[in-house]
Amino acid sequence: MENKVIVYGASGHGKVIIDILQKNNVSIHAVIDDNPNCESILGLKVHRPSDLDFSEKYQMILSIGNNEIRKKLSLQLHQIDYTNAFHPKAIISNHAVINPGTVVMAGAIVNAGAVIGKHVIINTSAIVEHDCVISDFVHISPNASLAGGVQIGEGTQVGLGASVIQNVKIGKWAVIGAGAVVINDVPDFAVMVGIPAKSIKFHTNE
Ligand SMILES: CC(C)(COP(=O)(O)OP(=O)(O)OC[C@H]1O[C@@H](n2cnc3c(N)ncnc32)[C@H](O)[C@@H]1OP(=O)(O)O)[C@@H](O)C(=O)NCCC(=O)NCCS
Structure with missing residues (x-):
């Protein structure tokens, strides 16, 4: 089964992570962000978290530079399978x-x-x-x-x-x-x- 990688956070840091995933030929299933004004990033549409069915099997990267917010989100989304971007x-x-x-x-x-x-x-x-x-x-x-x-x-x-x-x-x-x-x-x-x-x-x- 193909991995579905979700990038959570359409920030500048998110751009760098999207770029790394693309360089590694990882297909990005979706980019999501809580900010309703954030519509696209690097040519990809930005979705709201509510658009996702979290019961589906995803891999995710929290592309949020703020350490506290990254921790908070990871605690909220503790059931997710997280992957790396190298x-x-x-x-x-x-x-x-x-x-x-x-x-x-x-x-x-x-x-x-x-x-x-x-x-x-x-x-x-x-x-x-x-x-x-x-x-x-x-x-x-x-x-x-x-x-x-x-x-x-x-x-x-x-x-x-x-x-x-x-x-x-x-x-x-x-x-x-x-x-x-x-x-x-x-x-x-x-x-x-x-x-x-x-x-x-x-x-x-x-
Ligand atoms: C250290 C840091 C967090 C302090 O930020 P702050 O809490 O907003 O502090 P202020 O800007 O009010 O500075 C307080 C004092 O520390 C000094 N100061 C701040 N950062 C300094 C630094 N990196 N080196 C030396 N002195 C520094 C200021 O000149 C100021 O001195 P003063 O009281 O004599 O005027 C911040 O300046 C910093 O260096 N952040 C790291 C940024 C970074 O690396 N970002 C990477 C993003 S990928």
Whole structure:
């Protein structure tokens, strides 16, 4: 039976995921979005979630850049079979583990021994070195680099071009600012900027 892949989220991030699926010759069954004003994306019609019969067998990717919203939707749609989107120019070790719903963009590298959770975004040219452990709903932004053995808690965003030295542990729902260099462990919910990265505030929400 042919897989029916649904892309949920007609955003800029959704465009990148549609492009990856098309490059891999995956047929996209439908693109859906809650926004009634969103009618098409990259020449594909955008449907409303209510147009779908969720009792049918689909595979889905949540193409939503916001980590909290991605988590919320995945909890609502927990019965769905999630798939991955790996750009053909991403380099993923055969010795890495990548869980369902996770996407890996062009030029990204995921090295041996890395374990990546569900619904994670490894964005363009990001580097996830050997033995990193990345929890669910994390976003590693374009050009960010994680050295070997870095651990990242649920929902954290590592910003554009940030670097994290080896074996650092970053908590959950933290934000590492663009260009930061993280040399020490980071607590949950911390917002870190600069070189070396220092906390400027803490989120109160997830
Ligand atoms: C860190 C970040 C989340 C802070 O955003 P914010 O909460 O809106 O904070 P503000 O813009 O109010 O900035 C607060 C202070 O931190 C400084 N700051 C913000 N981001 C910074 C960064 N990346 N590096 C250094 N300093 C930074 C600001 O200059 C400001 O300093 P001031 O108080 O002395 O004026 C945001 O700037 C950032 O870097 N986000 C990552 C974006 C990204 O990588 N996107 C990828 C999309 S794929």
